[in-house]
Amino acid sequence: MELNRRQVFKAGLGLSAVLALAACTDGSSPSDSSGGTPQRGGTLRFGAIGKSSKIERDPHETMSNESDFLIMSLVYDPLTVPGTDPNVAPRLASTWESDREQRNWTFTIADGARFHDGRPVTSEDVVWSLRRLRAAGGETKVPVASVDDINPTGPNAVVLTCAAPNSQMPLLLRMMTFVLPKGTADVTEAIGTGPFRLESYDNGNARLVRNDDWYGGAPLLDAIEVTLFESPEAMANAIMAGQIDVASSVGAVAGRMAETRDDLEVFRRPNDVAVAIAMRTSDGPFADPRVREALRLAVDREAMVSQVLSGYGTVANDILGTADPTFDASIPQRARDLDRARKLLSEAKFDTKKTYQLVTKQEAAGEVESAKVFASQAKEIGLDIEVVVQEANAFYDATWLKAPLYTVNWGTNDSVMFFASKVMYSRTKWNETNFHDQTFDKAYATALAAPPGAEFTKASRAIQQIQYDRGGYIVWGMADGIDIASSSVRDLPKLGGYGRVQLERVWLSN
CATH class of the missing domain: 3.10.105.10 (Dipeptide-binding Protein; Domain 3)
Incomplete structure (x- = not known):
């Protein structure tokens, strides 16, 4: 069923139960290790590395900026995301299963998934997005032989057909398969299905506001403001001066300095x-x-x-x-x-x-x-x-x-x-x-x-x-991934790698 090697594969048997468990234990909703009851509200000021010369607004192109990838991951949903155990968790795809040959993989869209403009997400949207991604990135991004191997199967599911058995399909689609409305002509409008909506954008910096209708449950923060920093040193200076609340992947030198501050907390992701x-x-x-x-x-x-x-x-x-x-x-x-x-x-x-x-x-x-x-x-x-x-x-x-x-x-x-x-x-x-x-x-x-x-x-x-x-x-x-955060920031993701951008359960204490 689930592709992870720590699960026993048997296509179609008990799939929903395993994925429901994965949804409860994935890294997008870590428990608050510092204690306290999660609170709603507030704006999180989040720093991320990027180069203004490499800004990318298209979610299907290669992104070299951490800041761009963070914004895309808040606005758009991929089919699957990193998890803890197993290391693949559902997102826009609530369930998946393959045939016994592991060549045909069927992904079912999460109940209640809607775009920010209110349109329900359909299999036609997912197929169009995956075909667009396959055309832009080749098999590296969608591991099928051609766009013709991506097809709808009913209104709420899609099937990907592999040229050879592929037990790893859900893992290989993690954080790559951002879904847009079918026929999107202007990607800068940023109409996605994610936990936050794009309110404003300026040269790599963005303000995103809570999507109250997100199918995964409304986020706790009112907004996230993403600031692009050209270097880890500039971002470290900003967190030390209180200009941002989180400095993401800021590096060891800044981590050592922050450890001496009572108003800052250092998070290590091995x-x-x-x-x-x-x-x-x-x-x-x-x-x-x-x-x-x-x-x-x-x-x-x-x-x-x-x-x-x-x-x-x-x-x-x-x-x-x-x-x-x-x-x-x-x-x-x-x-x-x-x-x-x-x-x-x-x-x-x-x-x-x-x-x-x-x-x-x-x-x-x-x-x-x-x-x-x-x-x-x-x-x-x-x-x-x-x-x-x-x-x-x-x-x-x-x-x-x-x-x-x-x-x-x-x-x-x-x-x-x-x-x-x-x-x-x-x-x-x-x-x-x-x-x-x-x-x-x-x-x-x-x-x-x-x-x-x-x-x-x-x-x-x-x-x-x-x-x-x-x-x-x-x-x-x-x-180690080194994040520095204000002491008021709670429930930053514990996962390493791409799991660090799952911010929908972050909250701010008083």
Whole structure:
């Protein structure tokens, strides 16, 4: 039934009961750990990172700004969202089920779902939105072969038909499938189904007001004001000065400063952000897997976590999806080995007389610093790396998906399959390391076809082993998500990754 691997799959049996339980336990409605009765009213001033040059108003285009993604997630609803246990929870889709072959997935629209202008949500709206998203983002965003594989089945349900068995469909649709009214011509009108309605918008900053008719129950806040900040430092200064109530994903340095303040509270979300280094695998200086292994062996991971994350994080093992229930802790933790790294470079006849550029940008907290610390460590194996800091616009236009060596950051880490589908599978649009590995693709297909349990876990771990052995990423550590909030802010989401934008149950105390 539910796609999560910790549930027993048996299509159609007991589905509603499991999803009802998931709705009660997902991360969108965490209990108030500080005590007190939730109160209605007030405006939450929320800071989020973004670049004015990268503002995106279309919910079906790629969003690089945290501020844009936050606004979209409050205005629009996707079919599914992150949860706790299981890690997929219902949203606009109240239930889902597949046939026994796991090729045809049926999603049923939540009772009472309406757009902000009062129109009921129909299967025609969902089909139109998913087809539009598939056309814009390809299989990376909607994992079906073509738009013709997305169809209505009655007035309140849609069916997605996969070319091959896919046990992970609901997970792969999380936070991607924003639904708009069929035929929407002007996305700036922002007519969605979400818990908040857009009242005003100005250059990346927005005021959103409560949607009293939201099918999930009216939010507690009267309004949320989202402010775009160009850097974590600017956002940290704003929360310290009392200009905002929440600084989201603000970073470890600000967290340390806020811990000394009685009027502020620091929230840590473990396994929240991967600030990794992407090495191009298909051609160029890092195409030889021996070279990639050498670079991984050059990293002093404990020092990286200490220096870059100020201790707000944990050492990682070059595998994305560290909070996945199937994460393979039996794979030996890769440790620094300078002699072995030098030997591998020599065997690969790597040219250590050249200088290699590592391109980064001021996006995730600590991202630029991570590049600088890595470059310093790599000198010890004879590798000369020049750190180049690009403006975000130039980075995504000229560097991302193209350069031999650059930093990346990802804000969800509870699924190995999420990353396999989005950034490593050969056919994905976002193949950051240009990784084309037939064995990996086969393991990915096997995992999609496997039912939850031992068979799926085995396939997931095969994917992880390939990443560890010859993948294109250096995943040296996992950063805690650091939110700083005024002491009056209650019930911020506890989930990491994309779950942090589910703000409908946040409230303000007096």
